Amino acid sequence: MAKTFVEKLFSLKAGRDVTAGSIVSVEPDWVMSHDNAAAISGTFRKTGAKMVRFPERVVIILDHEIPAPKESSATNHREIRSFVAEQGINHFFDVNYGICHQVFVEQGFALPGKLIVGSDSHTTTYGALGALSAGIGRSEVAAIWATGELWFQVPETMQIVIRGRIPDFLTPKDVALNIIGRIRADGADYRAVEFTGETVSAMNIAERMVLCNMAAEMGAKNGYVPPDETTLAYLKGRARSAFEPIYSDPGADYVEVVECDVTTMTPAVARPHTVDNHASIDDVAGTRIDQALIGTCTNGRLEDLRAAARILKGRKVKVRTLIIPASWQVYSQALKEQLLEVFVNAGAIILNPGCGPCLGAHQGVMAPGEVTFSTANRNFKGRMGCREAEIYLGSPLSVAASAVTGEITHPGRFL
Amino acid sequence: MKRKFTGKVWKYGDNINTDVIFPGKYTYQKMSPEEMAQHALEDLDPDFVSKVSPGDILVAGKNFGMGSSREQAAVAIKAAGIAVIIARSFARIYFRNAINAGMPAIRCPEAVDAIEAGDTVTVDMEAGTISTPRGEFSFPAYPPTVMEILEHNGLIAFIKTKIAK
Numbered sequence: 129m130a131k132t133f134v135e136k137l138f139s140l141k142a143g144r145d146v147t148a149g150s151i152v153s154v155e156p157d158w159v160m161s162h163d164n165a166a167a168i169s170g171t172f173r174k175t176g177a178k179m180v181r182f183p184e185r186v187v188i189i190l191d192h193e194i195p196a197p198k199e200s201s202a203t204n205h206r207e208i209r210s211f212v213a214e215q216g217i218n219h220f221f222d223v224n225y226g227i228c229h230q231v232f233v234e235q236g237f238a239l240p241g242k243l244i245v246g247s248d249s250h251t252t253t254y255g256a257l258g259a260l261s262a263g264i265g266r267s268e269v270a271a272i273w274a275t276g277e278l279w280f281q282v283p284e285t286m287q288i289v290i291r292g293r294i295p296d297f298l299t300p301k302d303v304a305l306n307i308i309g310r311i312r313a314d315g316a317d318y319r320a321v322e323f324t325g326e327t328v329s330a331m332n333i334a335e336r337m338v339l340c341n342m343a344a345e346m347g348a349k350n351g352y353v354p355p356d357e358t359t360l361a362y363l364k365g366r367a368r369s370a371f372e373p374i375y376s377d378p379g380a381d382y383v384e385v386v387e388c389d390v391t392t393m394t395p396a397v398a399r400p401h402t403v404d405n406h407a408s409i410d411d412v413a414g415t416r417i418d419q420a421l422i423g424t425c426t427n428g429r430l431e432d433l434r435a436a437a438r439i440l441k442g443r444k445v446k447v448r449t450l451i452i453p454a455s456w457q458v459y460s461q462a463l464k465e466q467l468l469e470v471f472v473n474a475g476a477i478i479l480n481p482g483c484g485p486c487l488g489a490h491q492g493v494m495a496p497g498e499v500t501f502s503t504a505n506r507n508f509k510g511r512m513g514c515r516e517a518e519i520y521l522g523s524p525l526s527v528a529a530s531a532v533t534g535e536i537t538h539p540g541r542f543l
Numbered sequence: 544m545k546r547k548f549t550g551k552v553w554k555y556g557d558n559i560n561t562d563v564i565f566p567g568k569y570t571y572q573k574m575s576p577e578e579m580a581q582h583a584l585e586d587l588d589p590d591f592v593s594k595v596s597p598g599d600i601l602v603a604g605k606n607f608g609m610g611s612s613r614e615q616a617a618v619a620i621k622a623a624g625i626a627v628i629i630a631r632s633f634a635r636i637y638f639r640n641a642i643n644a645g646m647p648a649i650r651c652p653e654a655v656d657a658i659e660a661g662d663t664v665t666v667d668m669e670a671g672t673i674s675t676p677r678g679e680f681s682f683p684a685y686p687p688t689v690m691e692i693l694e695h696n697g698l699i700a701f702i703k704t705k706i707a708k
Contacts (some may be wrong), residue, residue, distance in 0.1 A: 151686050163571050170573075175702045193571055200572055249612040249636060265614040265640040267698045274702055279688050313558055314606035318635045347606060349635055402558060487567035487611075508562035508610060510586040515566075 130377035132285040133352055134320040137260045137374050141243055148284040148381075155277045158185055158237050160246035161269050162228045163192040166204035168247065168269045169211040177274035180215045186273065187219040188212060189231045194223035194482040197490035226455025226481035229253040229425040233337065234457050236366035240355040240373035245269070245278065250425050250505065252343045256336035257363070258355030258373050260320075263344065283349045284383040285320040285376070290327040292391035297539045299435065300335040301427055301503065301523040303327075304342035305396035307388060309406025317347035319383065322376065327390050328353055333362045334429040341426050345403040345505055395538060398521040401509040409526055412536050418498040420445065420531035422524050423452025423479070424486045427503035430458050430465075432524040437467045439528040439542045440474040446534035449476040450492050452484045476531070488513030501530050546668045548626045548647075550600040554660040555587065557604035561611040561637070563587040565619045574615070576622035583619040597624040600666065602658050604630065607648075608637025614644065621646040627666050629673060631655045642689055645697035649673070654680040668693075 131139070131147070139146050141154040161168055165188045172180070180186060188208060196202035205223070212220040225231045229250055232238055240258030245251065247269045254261035264278065272278050288307060294300075308315070321343045328336065336353045343351025353359075355373040363371075395409040422428070422436050433453060451471050453459040459481055462468050471478055485492030486504045488511055494500055496516035507519035522530075525539035532542065563586040565579065584591040601620065607630040608616060617640040620628070628641060631652040641648035647668060657677040658664060665674040673680045685693070695701035 151688050153688070167573060171699055174699050176706045177702075204571060204573070247612055249610065251612075263612040263636050265612055265617075265636060265643055267614060267643045268639065271698055271702045274706060313609055314632065314634070317606060317632060347609060347634055402560070487570070489568060489571055506562070506610060508560045510566050510568075511562050513568050515586045 130379040130381070132320065132380040132382070133322060133374055133376045134260055134283055134285060134350070137241065137243060138280065138282045146282050148282050150282045151279060152282060153277050153279050154243065156185070156245045156272060157242040158187055158244045159269055159272045160187045160189065160228060160232055160244065160251060162189050162248060163204055164247050164266055165211065166207045168266050168273070169207060171267055171270035172273045175270060175274040180217065180273045181276040183215050183217045186217045187232065187237055188217060189221040189225060189228035190223050191226065191228045192483045192487065193489050194480070224456060226453070226458070227425045227428065227483060229341065230429065230454035230458065233257065234455055236363065236368040239363065239367055239369065239371040240359060241371050245272070249344045250341050252348060252351045253337050253341040253425060255340040255343065255350050255352040256333055257359055258353065260350050260352065262350045283318055283320045285322055285380070286316050287322045287324060287382045287385045288388065289385060290323060290325040290388045290390060292327055292389045294327060294390050297395055297525060297543065298390060298393055299523040299525060300331060300338040302393060302396045303390055304339055305398055305406060305521065306393045307386070308342065308345055308404050309396065311346060311386060313345060313402060313404040314347045316343065319348055321346060321348040321351045323351060323353050329356060332358060332431070334431045337429070338426060342505055395523060395526050397526065397536065398507055400507055400518040400520065403505065403507060403521065409522065409536065409538050412520070413538060415520065415536040416499065417447055417501045417530055417535060419492060419494065419500040420447055420449040420527050421485060421492060421500055421502040421504065422527050423450065423454065423484060424504040425454065426505040427524050428452055428454030428458065430461050432503065433458065433462050433467050435524045436528040437470045439525060439532065439539060440476065441470045443474055443532050445475045445531040447531055449531040450479055450485060451476050452479045453481050455481050485512055487511065501527050501536060503527050547665065548598065548600065549663065549665040550598040550626055551596065552600050552602050552658055552660055552662045552664055553591065553595065554602045554658065555604070558606045558609055559587060559603055560609045561613050561616040564608065564616040565613060567611065570613050570615060576618050579615050579619035580622035583623040592623060595624045598626050599624055600664055601625045601628045602630070602655055603628065604655065605632045607633050609634040612636045614640045617641045617644045617646060629654055629658070629666070642692055643698035645693060647693060649682050651680055651682040
């Protein structure tokens with residue numbers, strides 16, 4: 129019987145033939161966590177286990193509150209450092225690496241055909257490299273640390289076929305926001321999503337990561353781009369272990385196929401307070417903003433900073449503008465390419481790589497009544513720390529253009 | 544685990560996200576379940592915490608718990624006193640977190656349509672039924688793996704039993 133990618137991967141892992149709907153107990157190849165590893169280590173001890181079963185499969189990357197903004201965060205970090213030392217966890221990345229999802233990929237953990245879980249909902253990002261990667265809860269990570277395995281339900285698969293050459297001013301973020309506006313925030317709930325089509329094939333890894341990152345906002349268990357030459361070229365000299373790509377069989381059973389044509393799409397914005405509250409940028413143009421944010425696990429990569437710099441070069445920002453490279457590698461490269469100089473001269477604030485203000489834990493918090501236009505993936509009420517503030521989401525091009533004018537602005541005005 | 548729950552209903556709409564259930568600004572603060580309970584639904588219904596009673600039942604629309612993987616969004620609601628959640632559908636990580644916290648999360652769109660805020664309803668896990676003032680509705684049984692976790696009142700206690708064996 130023809131099988132989907134997730135059915136094949138779970139069958140391989142479970143050592144028996146499984147299909148959508150089956151429940152399996154399997155061993156993930158990697159289990160990722162971040163600052164919440166402190167809380168997880170406490171839960172781990174409650175299981176009665178003394179030592180982590182497979183420390184070599186554990187990856188911990190500090191990114192949510194770095195450097196520590198307060199004593200409690202510093203204490204969390206200290207607990208994590210002593211836990212990794214005690215347990216012999218070698219894949220530990222301290223506060224000077226960057227956002228977990230970017231670092232995980234840069235460091236060559238995200239590989240085709242691997243089962244990867246993480247205590248963060250945007251763990252879906254690694255599907256850009258052909259992995260099956262899904263977000264799980266903290267207790268589940270503790271359970272894997274203790275036993276090496278976890279239960280999963282094999283999901284049904286939805287195919288999103290993206291066709292056409294991407295027009296000027298349109299980015300993968302706009303494509304994702306347009307798709308979410310159409311299928312809504314629960315359009316892929318419980319499902320695996322496969323992104324295919326000539327537009328996806330033409331995308332680089334950074335662009336594919338945007339799609340798979342945003343799959344979480346469709347409700348998907350995982351996002352997946354079939355690995356190809358682009359994937360293999362990216363992984364050359366980077367892959368942490370051997371890997372074997374897995375592909376859906378021709379004729380596999382898809383629960384739904386969504387066809388999208390990017391040639392008719394326009395830059396998109398998610399209005400407050402949900403990601404599926406879609407608008408074309410022209411419909412919200414002129415909306416006053418107080419803060420612009422370019423960064424996060426969705427849009428803090430080099431390609432995104434280059435896009436922002438195209439607009440900010442030689443211009444001044446009118447509102448508080450926060451720029452956060454996704455990782456130290458991105459930061460370093462942006463320095464070499466003199467992008468940081470462009471941002472500083474424009475009057476922007478460059479923050480250290482990390483999650484920063486995206487989840488309201490620290491930095492860039494808003495006051496009641498204020499508005500941020502952000503490249504992040506979520507705009508829920510209170511997300512950035514204030515329940516009476518508003519968040520609009522858009523692409524790095526759109527946010528950069530809006531930073532210059534102080535109101536939501538179509539990037540075409542400056543390009 | 545109790546097999547039968549009777550309680551007063553709190554009803555909310557579609558797409559209730561984890562940020563309004565348990566705000567992100569608290570997620571990296573170490574808190575006991577009781578402390579988490581003080582922030583349950585803080586940005587959705589500020590009255591909830593002061594008025595909820597142990598054993599109450601939360602009823603919601605589609606995609607309940609969308610967004611973050613934060614487990615506190617399930618633990619806080621349970622610690623606040625909610626015994627079971629009935630929704631048109633659940634976001635997948637939330638569903639897992641609820642089960643893993645030992646709180647049944649039941650998908651039953653028909654019951655959600657029939658139930659009104661303030662109703663008293665009874666959920667029978669064994670029979671797979673929800674009795675409401677406007678009729679009885681059934682839901683499919685959980686797979687054995689899931690039931691086993693609920694029987695142990697959550698994943699960690701379940702793992703503990705397994706390791707101790």
